Amino acid sequence: MNLEQQLKERLKDKEILLMTHIVLGYPSFTVNRQVIRQMIENGVDCIEMQLPFSEPMADGPVILKANQDSLAGGTRIADCLAFGAEMAAAHDIPFLFMTYYNIIFKYGEEPFFARAKEAGIKGFIVPDLPPEQGETFFRLAEEFQIAPILIFAPTSTDERMRELDRVGRGFIYCVARRGVTGKKSEFGADFSDYLRRCRAATAKPLAVGFGIQNRDDVQALIGKADMAVIGSQTIRLVDAQGPEAVGPFIAGLR
Amino acid sequence: MNKTGYFGNWGGSFIPEVLHQTFEDLKEEYQKAKADPAFWQEYLSLMSTYSCRPTPLTHAENLSRHFGGAQIYIKREDLNHTGAHKANNVIGQGLLVKRMGKKRVIAETGAGQHGMATATMAARFGFSCTIYMGEVDVQRQRPNVFWMEKMGATVVPVKDGSRTLKDAINEAFRDWVTNIDDTHYVFGTACGPAPFPEMVAWFQSIIGLEAIKQILAQHGRLPSRIYACVGGGSNAMGIFGRFFQEKGVELVGVEAAGRGISSGMHATRLSGTDASPGVAQGYKTMFLQNEDGQMKETHSVAAGLDYVGVSPILADHWENGRVRFESATDDEVMEALDLTMKMEGIIPALESSHAFVQAFKEAPQLSPSEAIIINMSGRGDKDIFTIAHAFKDPSWKEFIIKRGLEYSKETLSVVI
Ligand SMILES: Cc1ncc(COP(=O)(O)O)c(C=O)c1O
Numbered sequence: 001m002n003l004e005q006q007l008k009e010r011l012k013d014k015e016i017l018l019m020t021h022i023v024l025g026y027p028s029f030t031v032n033r034q035v036i037r038q039m040i041e042n043g044v045d046c047i048e049m050q051l052p053f054s055e056p057m058a059d060g061p062v063i064l065k066a067n068q069d070s071l072a073g074g075t076r077i078a079d080c081l082a083f084g085a086e087m088a089a090a091h092d093i094p095f096l097f098m099t100y101y102n103i104i105f106k107y108g109e110e111p112f113f114a115r116a117k118e119a120g121i122k123g124f125i126v127p128d129l130p131p132e133q134g135e136t137f138f139r140l141a142e143e144f145q146i147a148p149i150l151i152f153a154p155t156s157t158d159e160r161m162r163e164l165d166r167v168g169r170g171f172i173y174c175v176a177r178r179g180v181t182g183k184k185s186e187f188g189a190d191f192s193d194y195l196r197r198c199r200a201a202t203a204k205p206l207a208v209g210f211g212i213q214n215r216d217d218v219q220a221l222i223g224k225a226d227m228a229v230i231g232s233q234t235i236r237l238v239d240a241q242g243p244e245a246v247g248p249f250i251a252g253l254r
Numbered sequence: 255m256n257k258t259g260y261f262g263n264w265g266g267s268f269i270p271e272v273l274h275q276t277f278e279d280l281k282e283e284y285q286k287a288k289a290d291p292a293f294w295q296e297y298l299s300l301m302s303t304y305s306c307r308p309t310p311l312t313h314a315e316n317l318s319r320h321f322g323g324a325q326i327y328i329k330r331e332d333l334n335h336t337g338a339h340k341a342n343n344v345i346g347q348g349l350l351v352k353r354m355g356k357k358r359v360i361a362e363t364g365a366g367q368h369g370m371a372t373a374t375m376a377a378r379f380g381f382s383c384t385i386y387m388g389e390v391d392v393q394r395q396r397p398n399v400f401w402m403e404k405m406g407a408t409v410v411p412v413k414d415g416s417r418t419l420k421d422a423i424n425e426a427f428r429d430w431v432t433n434i435d436d437t438h439y440v441f442g443t444a445c446g447p448a449p450f451p452e453m454v455a456w457f458q459s460i461i462g463l464e465a466i467k468q469i470l471a472q473h474g475r476l477p478s479r480i481y482a483c484v485g486g487g488s489n490a491m492g493i494f495g496r497f498f499q500e501k502g503v504e505l506v507g508v509e510a511a512g513r514g515i516s517s518g519m520h521a522t523r524l525s526g527t528d529a530s531p532g533v534a535q536g537y538k539t540m541f542l543q544n545e546d547g548q549m550k551e552t553h554s555v556a557a558g559l560d561y562v563g564v565s566p567i568l569a570d571h572w573e574n575g576r577v578r579f580e581s582a583t584d585d586e587v588m589e590a591l592d593l594t595m596k597m598e599g600i601i602p603a604l605e606s607s608h609a610f611v612q613a614f615k616e617a618p619q620l621s622p623s624e625a626i627i628i629n630m631s632g633r634g635d636k637d638i639f640t641i642a643h644a645f646k647d648p649s650w651k652e653f654i655i656k657r658g659l660e661y662s663k664e665t666l667s668v669v670i
Contacts, residue, residue: 054415054548055534057427058270064414077546101268102533106547128268128536153272155434160274178272179432 003122003147003170006094007205007227010045016218017045017227018253019207020234021098023066024049025075029083031243035234038247040091043254045227048125049087051080051099058127060182062232077103081115088120096149098125101134109136113144123147123170131167138167149173152201154194161201171205171227174198176212182232185211187220195224218253228253259448262573263531264566266538267447276434281449283354288456297346297457304378305335305345307460311468311627316597317614324478324620326613327627328600329465329493338603338632339458339489340371344440346457348375351438358382358437362426364391364419364485365558365605366398367632368442373407375440383407386425388418391557394640416551419485419561423535443486444565447536451567458492465627466496473625479504479616482629483608484524484579485558487565489631498576506616507568508608510554511581519553523564524572525579534562539569555584555644556604558632582611588644590614591634603632604640 001009010017020039022032036047052067052075059067088095097116104112104126116124123146129137131150141148147170152161154177165172174195176185185191198206208221209229218228230253237245259265269277287293301307310333314326331339344361351359359381363369369385376383385402389411392399402409415421423446430439441450444458469477480497482490484507497503512520515528523529523540532541534549542550542562554560571577582590590610594600602610606629613628620626634641642650 055420055424057424057535058431060428068415071548100534102541102543102547105533106530106543106545127270128533130267130269130271130274133266133268151271153270153274155272155275157275164271175272178434180428 002145003094004204006122007046007171011205011226014045015222016225016254017205018043018218018250019046019048019227019229020044020250021048021050021229021231023063023070023235024051024080024083025070025073026052026066026235027069027238028073029079031238032083034243035238035246036087036091038243039250040093042247042250044093044250046094046096047087048096048098049080049084051077051097051103053100053103055102056100058180060180060232062182062235066235077107081119084116084121085119094122095120096123096125097121101126101129104137109140113140113146116146117144121146123149125149125151125173127151131164141169151175152198154178158197158201161198165202165204168204171207172198172202173229174206174208174225176208176210179210181210183211184213187217192224215253259452261451261567262570264537264539264569265448265451266533266566268533268536268538269447270431272431273434277447279354283350284449284453287350287353293349297349300345300349301342301460305341306333308464308468309333311465311472312600313472314598314600317594318617318622320597321614321617323618323622325473325622325625326617327469327473327477327625329461329627329629331461331489331629331631332602332606332633336367336371336374337636338367338371339461339492340368340442340632341374342460342492343442343454343457343488344368344371344375347438347440347453348379348381351381352379354438356381356436356438358384358433359440360384360386360426360429360437361440361442362419362422363387363398363442364422364560365556365603365632365636366391366395366402367558367603367636369402369407369409370398372440372442373402373405376407377405384429385409386412386422386429388412388416388422390417391419391422394557395636396639398636418552418557420535420549420563427536443488444491444567445486445535445537445539445563451537451565454488455491455495455565455567458488459495461489461492461629462494462496465493469625469627475625476500476503477625477627478620479506479626480629481506481508481609481613481626483508483556483559483605483631484564484568485556485561485605486563487568489629491565491567493627493629494577505571505577506612507577507579508612509579509581510556510559510608511583512553512555514583515581520581521552521554521560521562522581523562524568525581537563537566539563539566540572555587555640556608558603558605559608580612582608586611591641592645600630601634602630603634604637606631607634
């Protein structure tokens with residue numbers, strides 16, 4: 001089953017799916033392991049693992065700091081790939097890699113796809129690689145059957161959304177607002193209009209991310225989107241209360 | 255979907271989706287301005303009344319005699335308003351912002367010159383203005399921070415990463431994706447996503463357009479070589495622009511070798527062997543990065559050259575051989591600066607002094623009937639703290655200590 005089919009399968013008995021995010025090597029791979037186990041035991045449907053980059057342009061302060069601390073602690077890309085393989089083998093949900101294009105470019109696009117395929121990774125999220133810049137990348141994605149997940153933004157026109165939908169696979173990641181990761185979003189009338197535009201542009205599952213922090217935020221998405229993405233909030237939680245706090249937090253979201 | 259904005263293998267536009275539409279609008283506005291002769295006329299008129307264009311081409315007779323080779327000419331971008339070539343780009347983008355109807359501008363700055371120029375333009379055009387500057391650079395270039403704030407700009411010290419230019423650029427992008435509707439990002443050099451490299455080079459091309467007329471008038475023929483320092487590459491693109499088509503003119507870009515290329519503490523992307531192709535900050539070029547693709551720390555005594563990437567247009571000219579790249583160490587820079595002050599009464603910026611170093615190395619090899627041009631991208635008095643420190647000037651130190659004591663007494667008496 002490809003990523004889109006896997007998510008649609010899960011949607012048969014859930015009102016809304018949950019995707020969580022972690023920064024690899026932050027605060028350590030050991031803690032990453034504990035956090036992921038808690039996420040899965042509490043019903044998370046999909047996990048994006050961010051390979052740290054020194055210039056995370058689209059990330060806000062929380063994830064930016066996690067990237068920097070992970071690198072300062074000596075995290076290497078080879079370690080991240082090995083960890084991804086370990087998680088995908090140990091747990092029965094789809095795992096994705098999120099990173100910036102330079103990490104893949106520098107590794108070599110073809111070897112990176114091959115390694116990720118071998119590791120059982122289902123999709124890539126690369127926020128600084130628009131379709132028009134990634135000819136090789138999108139060809140390889142098709143070849144290796146790893147879903148290149150594309151992003152809709154509130155500034156995307158209807159036409160642009162349809163264009164992105166043609167190239168993207170797996171699901172569509174809708175960023176809830178302008179800006180970077182981490183800040184609270186308002187889910188008002190404008191937001192509902194935006195999600196209606198997203199829905200009209202694609203038949204793929206819609207994930208909504210940026211600023212989702214609690215049960216109310218997740219509940220507000222039911223009926224409008226298919227998957228809620230929790231990013232910076234779990235990092236804050238682990239920083240403040242340790243990895244054990246993640247399980248109860250995730251359990252309380254749905 | 256088209257693949258524009260490439261120069262050979264370099265450039266492109268690697269941006270988050272939220273910026274897509276803004277870049278489409280910017281590209282369109284830029285193309286319209288470029289096609290409209292009235293735009294360039296308005297630009298020229300503003301540059302001649304608000305800044306000091308055309309800037310002179312100075313024949314450095316004493317230095318020429320001293321080296322006994324080529325006639326050395328200096329293109330005086332230091333005489334621009336705010337003291338550097340940065341004004342050329344900023345005023346041009348300011349006119350575009352007016353056309354786009356935006357009300358707020360943001361910018362990154364390294365040396366502080368681009369921030370200064372942007373704050374000045376914002377004051378003049380009535381835009382609100384925020385400047386992002388690495389914390390290390392805030393320390394190095396305190397006087398510029400003072401002036402930016404005095405002109406009404408908010409200066410945000412950036413505490414992430416290496417706390418220099420690249421981190422200021424990331425932070426400016428984060429602001430931009432949050433405030434795209436009313437904000438324009440005045441990119442300071444010929445780097446970043448398309449159309450910035452080409453657009454900034456276009457505004458800076460005014461330097462070369464003037465220089466070719468001036469050298470023909472003063473020297474009677476084209477120069478043999480032209481030297482420019484290369485940080486992001488905007489002053490180099492500016493003076494080289496008109497001369498690319500003059501095949502007999504050799505173009506030389508000079509990067510920062512810092513404490514020496516073998517020390518690892520440098521910023522040589524095209525003249526050394528430490529850089530490799532990469533994609534960051536929205537564009538593809540040669541970056542100083544490790545095997546994993548993580549950017550490295552760079553070093554230069556000149557904040558404006560202390561940067562991991564380089565203009566994709568220059569990367570192309572490096573690859574096709576049209577521009578030769580060299581480097582100058584911090585120590586060589588101080589020597590060239592000292593000599594230029596003593597012999598010509600001219601104070602080049604630390605950035606610009608890199609170009610002087612290479613020109614001084616090569617001038618003796620050329621005949622006195624030949625001419626070379628050094629692009630003096632900015633003036634050095636902004637660097638007074640760094641320069642005085644590097645010269646270990648005793649009377650300056652004494653002055654600072656006394657002033658410090660006075661200030662600490664004042665604050666103490668307030669506290670008590
Ligand atoms: C005086 C001066 N020269 C040169 C530079 C380097 O920039 P570029 O290579 O874009 O000309 C700077 C940058 O801040 C500068 O202030």
